[in-house]
Amino acid sequence: MTTGKINVSVENIFPLIKKFLYNDHEIFLRELVSNGTDATLKLKHLTSIGEAKVEYGNPIIEVKIDKEGKKLHIIDQGLGMTADEVEKYINQVAFSGAEEFLDKYKDSAKDSGIIGHFGLGFYSAFMVAEKVEIITKSFKDEPAAHWTCDGSPEFSLTAHDKTDRGTEIILHIAEDSLEFLEEFKIRELLNKYNKFMPIPIKFGTKKETLPLPDGAAEDAKPEEIEVDNIINNPNPAWTKQPVDLTDEDYKKFYHELYPMQFEEPLFNIHLNVDYPFNLTGILYFPKMSADLQMQKDKIQLYQNQVYVTDNVEGIVPEFLGMLKGVIDSPDIPLNVSRSGLQADSNVKKISNYITRKVADKLKALFNENREDFEKKWNDIKIVLEYGMLSEPKFYEKAGDFVLYPSVDDKYYTLAELKDAIKENQTDKDGKLVVLYASNKESQHGYIEIAKEKGYEVLVLDSPIVSHLIQKLEGDNEKMTFTRVDSDHIDNLIKKEETQISKLSDDEKENLKTVVEAIVPKPTYSVQMEALDSNAAPFIITQPEFMRRMKEMSQTGGGGMFGMGNMPEMYNLVVNTNSELATTILKNEDKSAQESLVKQALDLAKISQGLLKGEELTAFVKRSFELIK
Template sequence: MATGKINVSVENIFPLIKKFLYSDHEIFLRELISNATDATLKLKHLSSLGEAKLEYGNPMIEVKIDKEGKKLHIIDQGIGMSEEEVKKYINDIAFSGAEEFLDKYKDADKDSGIIGHFGLGFYSSFMVADKVEIITKSYTDEPAVHWSCDGSPKFNLKKSNKKERGTEIILSIADDSTEFLEENRVTELLQKYNKFMPIPIKFGTKTETLPKPEDAKEDDPAPTIEVDNIINNPNPAWTKKPADLKQEDYKNFYRELYPMQFEEPLFHIHLNVDYPFNLTGILYFPKLTNDLSIQKDRIQLYQNQVFVTDNVEGIVPEFLTMLRGVIDSPDIPLNVSRSYLQADGAVKKISSYITRKVADKLTSLFKHNREDFEKKWNDIKIVIEYGMLSEEKFFEKADKFALYPTVDGTYFTFEELKEKIKALQTDKDDKLVVLYASDKESQHSYIEAAKAKGFEVLLLDSPIVPHLMQKLETSNEKLSFARVDADHLDNLIKKEDTQISKLSDEEKEKLKANIEEVTTDKGYTVQLEAMDSEASPFIITEPEFMRRMKEMQQTGGGGGMFGMGNMPEMYNLIVNINHPLVSEILGTKTAKKRDRLINQSLDLARLSKGLLKGEELTKFISRSYEMIK
């Protein structure tokens, strides 16, 4: 029996300290099973090259709990280690066996799927164990060995009578980590980190029911059999070629990823690239809500089928973190804990590729079946609008598929929309004004007024619309957006209208003075307009710029960006001087009646705008009943 000290030198003491970067102790099981997978895949690779003169067979990894003995076993049927290899790979901390193996077989390792790169995974065992043992036998004729260590730099190494190739790791679980002796806890970890590992993982057994024999009686119980409980799917959909998968396969995989998600995804995007980096995966577009905060962290990042994290920020563009699915790449650089991305040019290339792939898929869906694409628009628009706002390359591609729905359910692309507006607005040299509504119900009267003039009104109701409109206006100098209840609308209608004022200049001045006298403390800017007599007598509008700045403040834009603090309330009171009621106000003999008519008309306009609330609304209702009596 040999004894000695683990080689902790100046060169490798820093990686040893790094093991404390593992944020969760539970990560040890992922690391040990990753090592077991590496050992098995190495054997498969050597067998395929003819260097391992043995039958590869159908190896599996087994996890066993010895609750009474307070031990956890991880057993593989992989390449194993000789005594010299144990000394080299275990005692010389952070000397990565996988790195050396890949370097040796670098010309033939494209499909080997070796996972380990850091050499520290094994030492995560000491976060949960008082003692760690390795019983291993190489695939060669070297004798088996038994290594053990209590977490100090001292170790024991002796011969073992193990006959089969492979490695068994035995953890003597510490008193503060007995949760890892519970079957439910281990099952949870295996399904979290190792659900799609490329080698079958056995954890206990399960009972399966067999068909009844033909001669069995009706009340005879069906026969059962105990079988290995394989907890993982070694061949998940993303590892296969798109040509080998049907639509139902993609749906089944979605259910496997999200068993508690009952709604089907709208469509999927299969990622598969091997140059200039390796990346596979499947992204799904689910039905989305306007609440961005609950949508994120649903994409799972894997490295050679080992789960790493569901925080994919930096790899996936931020606007696509609202999607679901899997991304798997051996080229994503991770630190020793495999938990955080390092800054790297490859990551940026991967992010750009995913952006382009998603844009191409959306373009294809739009061209292939526009009608179906329009039906799905409300469920995916938040992602697309966010992408247009945050990713310049995506914005450039989006004009091919981004849709702008009207309040009547008609959809336009941006180019179609511009042509439609040009046909409606007579002065082709001026800016084109796109009218839109953010709430069909509360802005109904304004929508109807605009439609009566022949204008299309878009329905733009997602929370990031103010920011997106600003970007669209910046990239299209001859175009601006105005909500139907904004002051721009009146100018636009006025340009189209040829209504002649029924009042003289003297009457206009008198009317304006009367109204301003009543509304002086309400903060309205009074504007007299000659409009159709059927139009409302009083209309309240809000300057587009001021309203949009307030909205951007609420979604994290304007206030912090421009340092304006809280934007003031600013409204215009548009008075239709051709309306009969306005003529009655002007002709009223008593100031009391005139003031009452102005206040009632103003409150009706405020009610239409949604500005009449609380005590003022109560007073308005009481006053209305009095007028009826």
């Protein structure tokens, strides 16, 4: 029997591990199963190159609960350890066996999938266990070893009668961690962290019904047998080549990743690169909502099929954080708890690669089936528009596939849009004026006015459209965007003909004085305009610049302008060619005149969604009085 002290630099290494090294105690199971996987993959590699003269077979990792004995067992059939190796790899904290193995076999082991990096993973066991045992038998022809430690630097190492190859870790679960003796808890952790480990993981057994043989009697009952319950999928879709997968395979894997997601993904992007770094994965475009925050943290990060985190900030470009799927790379540097990223040049390269790959895929989808791409546009546009704002490399490629839909369901690229509107939508400076609606329903009246004039109106209704417009205008000097209900329709754009007012200049001044005395100041700036007689008598517009700055301040861009609390300011355009304008002007009853103006103003407010609360109640009451 050997006894001694574990070679650590401080006496209280275990309390430090328990309190600080790992901020999430549950990852102990991930680390121990990962160690078992490493041991198995190492053996597979050594047998493949002839250094291990043993039969590899079909090894599994088994996790067992002994609730009565308050023990948790993790058993592998890997290469095992000799007593000397236990001394070297277990008693010298932070000496990494995986690192040494990779260094020794760095050329032949390049693609062996060895997971371990830090040598501290085993000691995470002491976060939940008051005592840990290792019973291990090497693939070499040497006696088995039995190591025991109670959480202090003291250990014992004795011979053991174990005859089968591999390692068994026995955790004597501490009183404050008894939840890890519950079957549902262990199943939850295995599903979370080890669902796609490359070695089959057994957790309990399940009943399986055998098919009846040919010619069996009608009343024969099928036989039920107990079989291993393999809880993981060792060969997930992202580890395969795209040519070996069908659309159905991709959809099936999507629902394996997200069992509670019932909608099908719109399409997927398979990532597969081995130079200048290793990275595989599958990204899915789900249907998107306008809530950017709710969509984030849906991509899962793996390292050689070991789950690490769903916080992929820094690895995946921010705008793609709204997608779903998997990224797996052994080249992503992690700290000892596998839960955070360190600064590394590979990270930026990976992010740039993913950006380029996604852009290329979108362009291909657009070119291959534009009609289908247009049908999916509303479900993916928020991601692409966000990408244009946040990733310069994506913005450079976006012109090939980003679409600008019209209110009549026509879809333009930016280049196509410029050609479509260049004839009749220019301002006095020769700029192309792109009219757009942010809400087809509430801005319907304004859209109709614009369409009557022969103008093309786009639908740009995402919450970040104001920011996107600023960028597009900055990069296209001869183009300006104006919302369809802003102060553009008769001032900004050149008209082929000018409406003649039915009212004289003096009458228009008198009417303006009457209206200004009734409408609230300074919220409304009253303007007299000679519009078509069929147009609405009162039209509320908003100065384009002020409205856009206000929108930007509400979506995170206003702080830099100091416009977080901008006042509401509108233009009230009075159509001097409307019958109502003449009626108001000619009416000598001041009370009736005031009622007409208030009613017309409220109707204009309704068209803009501005009538609420007490004002809406008063409008309804006044309307009923009028129809009496």
